[in-house]
Amino acid sequence: MNVVFPRNMAALFKALDEPGARVLAGGTDLLVRLRSHPDSGPATLVGLDRLPALRGVAEDSGWEPGLGTKDGRGDGSPSESVGPGTLHRALRLGAATTHAELLAHPLIRARLPVLAQALADLGSPPIRNMGTLGGNICTASPAGDTLPPLLALGAEVELAAKTGTRRLPLASFLLGPGRTALKPGEVLAAVCVPVPGVDVRQHFEKVGRRDALAVAVVSLAALVRTGHGGKIVEAHLAWGSVGPTVWRCPEVEAALAGRKLSLTALTEAASIVRSQVQPIDDVRASADYRREVAGNLLLRLAMLE
Amino acid sequence: MHLRSSPPPRADALAKATGAERYVLDFAPAECLSAGAYRPGAALNIAHGRVLGVDASAALAVPGVLRVLTAADVPGTNLQGIVHKDQPVLCGEVIRHAGDPVALVLAESAESLRRGLAALRADIEPLPGVFDPEAALKKDAPLVHPQHKGGNLLLGARIEKGDARAALKNAPVVVRGEFSTPMQEHAFLETQCGFARLLPDGVLDMTVSTQAPFRDRFEIGHALALNPFKIRIRAPYLGGGFGGKDGATVQCLLALAALNAAGRPVRMSWEREESILAGYKRHAVHLRYTLGAERDGTLLALSCRLTYDTGAYAHLGCEVMELGMEHAAGPYRVPHTHIEGRCVYTNNPIAGAFRGFGVAQVSPAFEGLMDALAAKLCLDPLELRRKNALLPGDENCSGVTLTSSVHLAECLDELAAHPLWTTRQAWRAAAPRFTRRGVGLAAVFNGMGYGRGLADMAIAKLELTEAGEFLVYNSVADMGQGNAAAFALLAAQELNQSLAENPGAVRLLQPDTERCHPSGSSSAGRTTYTFGNALLKACAAMREKLLARAAMALFVDETQALELAPGAVLHPASGRSLPLTALARFLKRDDRVCVGEFLMPVAQDPPDTGRAFQIGFPHLFFSYGAHLARIEVDELTGRVRVCDFLAATDGGRVLDRSCFDQQAQGGAAQGIGYALLEEFKTRGGLIQTADLSTCLIPTALDLPDIQSLAVDGHEPTGPRGLKGVGEVGLNGPAPALASALEDATGERLRDFPLTPERVLAALNKRRPPSRRRA
Numbered sequence A: 001m002n003v004v005f006p007r008n009m010a011a012l013f014k015a016l017d018e019p020g021a022r023v024l025a026g027g028t029d030l031l032v033r034l035r036s037h038p039d040s041g042p043a044t045l046v047g048l049d050r051l052p053a054l055r056g057v058a059e060d061s062g063w064e065p066g067l068g069t070k071d072g073r074g075d076g077s078p079s080e081s082v083g084p085g086t087l088h089r090a091l092r093l094g095a096a097t098t099h100a101e102l103l104a105h106p107l108i109r110a111r112l113p114v115l116a117q118a119l120a121d122l123g124s125p126p127i128r129n130m131g132t133l134g135g136n137i138c139t140a141s142p143a144g145d146t147l148p149p150l151l152a153l154g155a156e157v158e159l160a161a162k163t164g165t166r167r168l169p170l171a172s173f174l175l176g177p178g179r180t181a182l183k184p185g186e187v188l189a190a191v192c193v194p195v196p197g198v199d200v201r202q203h204f205e206k207v208g209r210r211d212a213l214a215v216a217v218v219s220l221a222a223l224v225r226t227g228h229g230g231k232i233v234e235a236h237l238a239w240g241s242v243g244p245t246v247w248r249c250p251e252v253e254a255a256l257a258g259r260k261l262s263l264t265a266l267t268e269a270a271s272i273v274r275s276q277v278q279p280i281d282d283v284r285a286s287a288d289y290r291r292e293v294a295g296n297l298l299l300r301l302a303m304l305e
Numbered sequence B: 001m002h003l004r005s006s007p008p009p010r011a012d013a014l015a016k017a018t019g020a021e022r023y024v025l026d027f028a029p030a031e032c033l034s035a036g037a038y039r040p041g042a043a044l045n046i047a048h049g050r051v052l053g054v055d056a057s058a059a060l061a062v063p064g065v066l067r068v069l070t071a072a073d074v075p076g077t078n079l080q081g082i083v084h085k086d087q088p089v090l091c092g093e094v095i096r097h098a099g100d101p102v103a104l105v106l107a108e109s110a111e112s113l114r115r116g117l118a119a120l121r122a123d124i125e126p127l128p129g130v131f132d133p134e135a136a137l138k139k140d141a142p143l144v145h146p147q148h149k150g151g152n153l154l155l156g157a158r159i160e161k162g163d164a165r166a167a168l169k170n171a172p173v174v175v176r177g178e179f180s181t182p183m184q185e186h187a188f189l190e191t192q193c194g195f196a197r198l199l200p201d202g203v204l205d206m207t208v209s210t211q212a213p214f215r216d217r218f219e220i221g222h223a224l225a226l227n228p229f230k231i232r233i234r235a236p237y238l239g240g241g242f243g244g245k246d247g248a249t250v251q252c253l254l255a256l257a258a259l260n261a262a263g264r265p266v267r268m269s270w271e272r273e274e275s276i277l278a279g280y281k282r283h284a285v286h287l288r289y290t291l292g293a294e295r296d297g298t299l300l301a302l303s304c305r306l307t308y309d310t311g312a313y314a315h316l317g318c319e320v321m322e323l324g325m326e327h328a329a330g331p332y333r334v335p336h337t338h339i340e341g342r343c344v345y346t347n348n349p350i351a352g353a354f355r356g357f358g359v360a361q362v363s364p365a366f367e368g369l370m371d372a373l374a375a376k377l378c379l380d381p382l383e384l385r386r387k388n389a390l391l392p393g394d395e396n397c398s399g400v401t402l403t404s405s406v407h408l409a410e411c412l413d414e415l416a417a418h419p420l421w422t423t424r425q426a427w428r429a430a431a432p433r434f435t436r437r438g439v440g441l442a443a444v445f446n447g448m449g450y451g452r453g454l455a456d457m458a459i460a461k462l463e464l465t466e467a468g469e470f471l472v473y474n475s476v477a478d479m480g481q482g483n484a485a486a487f488a489l490l491a492a493q494e495l496n497q498s499l500a501e502n503p504g505a506v507r508l509l510q511p512d513t514e515r516c517h518p519s520g521s522s523s524a525g526r527t528t529y530t531f532g533n534a535l536l537k538a539c540a541a542m543r544e545k546l547l548a549r550a551a552m553a554l555f556v557d558e559t560q561a562l563e564l565a566p567g568a569v570l571h572p573a574s575g576r577s578l579p580l581t582a583l584a585r586f587l588k589r590d591d592r593v594c595v596g597e598f599l600m601p602v603a604q605d606p607p608d609t610g611r612a613f614q615i616g617f618p619h620l621f622f623s624y625g626a627h628l629a630r631i632e633v634d635e636l637t638g639r640v641r642v643c644d645f646l647a648a649t650d651g652g653r654v655l656d657r658s659c660f661d662q663q664a665q666g667g668a669a670q671g672i673g674y675a676l677l678e679e680f681k682t683r684g685g686l687i688q689t690a691d692l693s694t695c696l697i698p699t700a701l702d703l704p705d706i707q708s709l710a711v712d713g714h715e716p717t718g719p720r721g722l723k724g725v726g727e728v729g730l731n732g733p734a735p736a737l738a739s740a741l742e743d744a745t746g747e748r749l750r751d752f753p754l755t756p757e758r759v760l761a762a763l764n765k766r767r768p769p770s771r772r773r774a
């Protein structure tokens, strides 16, 4: 097997044109897969390490209001003028940025704690040092830890090809387990994330079979904007590992809107979750457990009261 | 005699921490061939099947594949096993579990081996299997070993004392319970491996990751019709063993490969998946218990039945069950016991030795009933244990009078006085939202040594090298537990050398059947005790000899006037000394060597019970421990977090506090995994947790800091008063955590591991229905 490390985008696209070429980011998914299927491996691995265009965190100049979803956007109220990141309406996260780099970034910690928490729970230090955000997304696992937060945040993906770039809502990019809308010759260049206002509470919880190096059994990312008197203005919720892709439940989001953020409201919402969600049994947990916990995790939001 | 205050670091610490230490495969020559076993059951979903044929043609066509061997190519009995020989090296007629090998491939490289194995085909006709010991004992159950006299019952045995039936009938209080404990994977860092070469003089020279190099020779010799004395085995440091490398893993396959390699070196190294598929597991056990007591909590009688699932082969099943039975009533005075055990063949993975050998399985049962008794009598659970704890001179539950050291009461006193115990009410009450807190404890013990009927023996050789350093010929493999370092320390102390000032003053040679003297295995908490005693004798002989030889050169009339000092023999009266470097050159090689041996004492007048056991019953020496756990249970997910863990251990006198603590902590960590997390799953004999993404063991984040306390004990027969502490630490966490969980939730879980699913179900039982589904 051949491994190449292009130094600019033109060279990247050229390398990807070769038959049997495959993108290699951190390799933490790909190399595991190649180990179990050694004879069906690609002819060439094209590394993303040396492409500055695909790395780092920056303000997203390409963000146009209205193009993305309105999820969790700040409403411009005076409270927004405090805290770091005020100037950023959206952040552009390079696809080849490692989890550890993102986790160490002050803007991610301050403004996207829901993502930071998911990154902190992902794998282990060595995995976070190698694994990238783009790899986590392109693997498109129902248990991918960054997916529920990114979907709850209303992220978009920026896809780059020789012929140009295009943008898609992340929700349309993820098609099924291991399936994405990526076209041949295309790479995921960046993820664009609208920054929620400071009145939005962000919460992520992962339930795995252990505290590190664990595939999620159930996870929940929640963004809850509250207004006067602790009333929920809007809630964006996304569950991992309870379906073939990240699971959303508009009915629950609607049921919570207008209610006070309280155990009573959450308990009611949890029962809607349990009646709607359709998880499966696997070696890590039973469907019943997943169903129950998918509901229970909502109750934790009472701690945000 | 005891030198300086701060102890030197473990002899193996620096080399291991820097990565300089060499393990088995680091010694393998680069030009090694690769050998690998073909285990078709897992891929074919067959755990029990008739081997109709092996088609090697495609494999032999793979470039680099040299040989494909089958059962027909195995000389000798083709049977492995430490005591019971029932496990084929290569299966020719039937496979009895999904990991049974039917062929051995020899190839030029790891890559051609991989391709060769992938190209092999086997025709295997499924046979009805048995996967549950109860079902296996039914009359018409398919037989795993049709020629075995007892059918699927490998061994049924009984240990009895007094009249338990009558005593239970009359007991004022009786508690009962059924428990189950799961299989457990050793999951050592270094998987099973070795390399071998047939030398021109006919010696089979092997280097293996093994706990029993001396015994391996006989196991290989028996299986392959080789002269055991023409097999040489070296055992460098192991990257973990825990019992899983006690008995043949790669040995016989590798020897067979070497016999067919035309004198070229061959290596074998199991992939992680193969290690999980074919390696030995801890026995899953089902336990049915009844315990009777007086109203004041004084124990009267215990009756129980233990069913051990030994899987497809005996391995050490009988011996593992023996130890479990011998510990079945806990470290307590129980006048009447009736302990029944059944060890049963099934088509499940092979069970064998695992740290806590049979005892880890019974501890949650006897301690579970102690808690039940305390609850029923409204007694403090710690007090109840203290009241019944074995004391020196007592008779234990199998009828052995304890003439050895017993300091369990002191362990319990340590817990009773500890802030983690005394502040428990306040701590419990301060549980955060959605969290329940609980505190639990357990008293446990673990026998040391092989027990009666199998001489527990070690022979230590010590050399003063030409360079004036001492060289210990270690005969007992160090799998990471630190026995080699303990030997260096013991020798340094006995020879009055300072390892802190001169780490080279005492060097170690790791086991090599050619250069070291035969000694028992690295197992059974016996390693440091037995070999250490032998080594102390060799050191004493060496000291006498060196003083006598130096007397001449120093013009001293009496050896009492001389002292062995660091690097020299000293005459304190005159201040004159003779450096060991000079003395060494003065002596012939033969004269620079001393040998000492030790045989572990056994119980005198053993009780007339346990007759079914060929070997190993009863034990005389035990280590004791009392463990305390404080946990938090999450009401929303059923997850359990261990907040604090305390292990008070009686291991006799402590030789090296850091090694002692490491054993207590490592044992507790592995026990916490066993109790909470490690759910080794099979279905129809097929392993579902087949790799490390599903076969989970705790990570650093899953464990608390484990506090280790040592009680001030002394075992008079031990080297410097010590007993083995390698195993006892594993036995406490399961009962202590189940106890803490009951304290937190009000429910006792008796099926292990205590997974979040089981815990959540237990919480729901107690929750008003409105909260459950609301």
Ligand SMILES: Cc1cc2nc3c(=O)[nH]c(=O)nc-3n(C[C@H](O)[C@H](O)[C@H](O)COP(=O)(O)OP(=O)(O)OC[C@H]3O[C@@H](n4cnc5c(N)ncnc54)[C@H](O)[C@@H]3O)c2cc1C
Residues within 6 Å of the ligand: A022, A023, A024, A025, A026, A027, A028, A029, A030, A031, A032, A048, A095, A096, A121, A122, A123, A124, A127, A130, A131, A132, A133, A134, A135, A136, A137, A138, A139, A143, A144, A145, A146, A182, A186, A187, A188, A189, A213, A214, A215, A216
């Ligand atoms: C021990 C271990 C523990 C793990 N724990 C977790 C965990 O807790 N949570 C979790 O979510 N995941 C976990 N993972 C999975 C993995 O680490 C993550 O999914 C990681 O983010 C993958 O990123 P990577 O850069 O290593 O991807 P790679 O393995 O390099 O790539 C994965 C796939 O995406 C493609 N790809 C990568 N980047 C791009 C791009 N920019 N454009 C187009 N295609 C691309 C590759 O071709 C490949 O098909 C774990 C993996 C291991 C080995």
